[in-house]
Amino acid sequence: MKAVIMGCGRVGAQLADMLDAEGHEVTVLDIDALSFKRLSSTFGGTALIGNGIDQEALKRAGIERADVFVAVTQGDNRNIMAAQVAKHIFNVPRVICRIYDPLRQEIYEMLGIEALSPTTVFAQLLKDKIGGKG
Amino acid sequence: MYIIIIGGGRVGYYLAKALLGEGHEILIVEKNARFCELINEEMGSVCYNGDGCEAAVLADIGTNRADMFVAVTGEDEDNLVACQVAKFKFKVPCTVARVRNPQNETLFRKLGIDVPVSATTIILEAIAKEVPTHPLTHLMTVTDRGLEVVDVKIPPAAPTIGKEIRSLYLPHETKLVLIIPKEDKPVLPTGDTVLHGGDQIIALIPREQEDELRATLTGV
Numbered sequence: 001m002k003a004v005i006m007g008c009g010r011v012g013a014q015l016a017d018m019l020d021a022e023g024h025e026v027t028v029l030d031i032d033a034l035s036f037k038r039l040s041s042t043f044g045g046t047a048l049i050g051n052g053i054d055q056e057a058l059k060r061a062g063i064e065r066a067d068v069f070v071a072v073t074q075g076d077n078r079n080i081m082a083a084q085v086a087k088h089i090f091n092v093p094r095v096i097c098r099i100y101d102p103l104r105q106e107i108y109e110m111l112g113i114e115a116l117s118p119t120t121v122f123a124q125l126l127k128d129k130i131g132g133k134g
Numbered sequence: 135m136y137i138i139i140i141g142g143g144r145v146g147y148y149l150a151k152a153l154l155g156e157g158h159e160i161l162i163v164e165k166n167a168r169f170c171e172l173i174n175e176e177m178g179s180v181c182y183n184g185d186g187c188e189a190a191v192l193a194d195i196g197t198n199r200a201d202m203f204v205a206v207t208g209e210d211e212d213n214l215v216a217c218q219v220a221k222f223k224f225k226v227p228c229t230v231a232r233v234r235n236p237q238n239e240t241l242f243r244k245l246g247i248d249v250p251v252s253a254t255t256i257i258l259e260a261i262a263k264e265v266p267t268h269p270l271t272h273l274m275t276v277t278d279r280g281l282e283v284v285d286v287k288i289p290p291a292a293p294t295i296g297k298e299i300r301s302l303y304l305p306h307e308t309k310l311v312l313i314i315p316k317e318d319k320p321v322l323p324t325g326d327t328v329l330h331g332g333d334q335i336i337a338l339i340p341r342e343q344e345d346e347l348r349a350t351l352t353g354v
Contacts, residue, residue: 053210053211054235054237055237055241075211076187076215077187077209077211077212077214077215078211080211080214080215081210081211081214081215084214084245085241088244088245089241089244101188101189103188103189103190104187104188104189104215104219107189107218107219107222107223110222111218111222
């Protein structure tokens with residue numbers, strides 16, 4: 001499987017390492033070269049400087065051959081836009097993006113974008129933990 | 135009309151000023167509290183401090199009754215998301231987005247934005263109109279039919295000069311609509327019309343026939 005990951009923050013880097021360790025072809029994209037330091041020293045995929053909302057940068061990252069695209073930068077809107085480009089312009093079969101704002105996440109789920117809100121997921125997780133003890 | 139403007143930078147500021155002058159009801163949404171204050175001091179209470187991409191903010195300012203929604207922040211992705219939320223959640227009939235990267239014009243249209251506007255594209259078109267090396271310029275697009283209205287200038291040495299229109303091998307779906315000679319009055323072209331150097335021809339064509347039409351009429 002070929003995966004393109006946009007955003008090499010903690011989540012992006014860890015995901016890239018995990019997929020790479022499983023033998024997948026991984027390209028990770030970030031606008032800041034320093035962010036690639038988060039990748040493990042054994043990372044065998046490609047790290048590319050570029051902005052994931054730019055179609056040229058996505059092409060350089062091999063989006064046309066990608067099976068999955070994940071957008072996990074700090075910016076909700078950047079993730080949303082890149083996800084739509086991957087889905088509607090490059091027809092990537094599986095596109096997932098992170099949207100912190102739960103309201104925005106709901107809207108884009110309605111529009112057919114697979115979106116995860118860490119806010120909702122984590123709050124639920126905490127509530128379950130607390131509930132379990134009480 | 136009730137018009138919401140996202141982004142109180144220079145574009146948003148002058149836009150609001152002009153639209154207020156035309157008597158519209160205007161609200162600017164601006165993240166920066168200081169910008170907001172300045173605008174409100176000058177124009178009265180027309181600026182709301184908040185993030186125009188947040189559905190909660192848009193609900194607060196009555197986006198569901200807006201006639202038009204214009205996003206002119208400096209970031210393409212913010213303009214896209216604000217307009218999509220306005221369009222798909224609040225059913226605003228007309229959304230306008232500023233785009234910095236001209237490539238995003240096509241993308242935004244595909245993603246549901248009614249009017250994406252790229253300053254770069256507008257400037258390029260203005261240049262094309264002024265520069266004689268561009269014999270064909272776009273005047274208008276009929277989006278849903280895939281048609282373009284174009285303006286072709288016949289250069290001084292064109293092989294078509296002195297020929298009747300019926301003798302030209304025009305792409306078959308081309309409609310020549312109007313001929314504006316350099317000095318004479320405009321004429322509706324017929325088969326007998328003879329082309330002259332400097333003639334300006336307005337034509338309606340399918341988008342993909344543009345190059346063919348330009349080559350046939352101008353030899354360039």
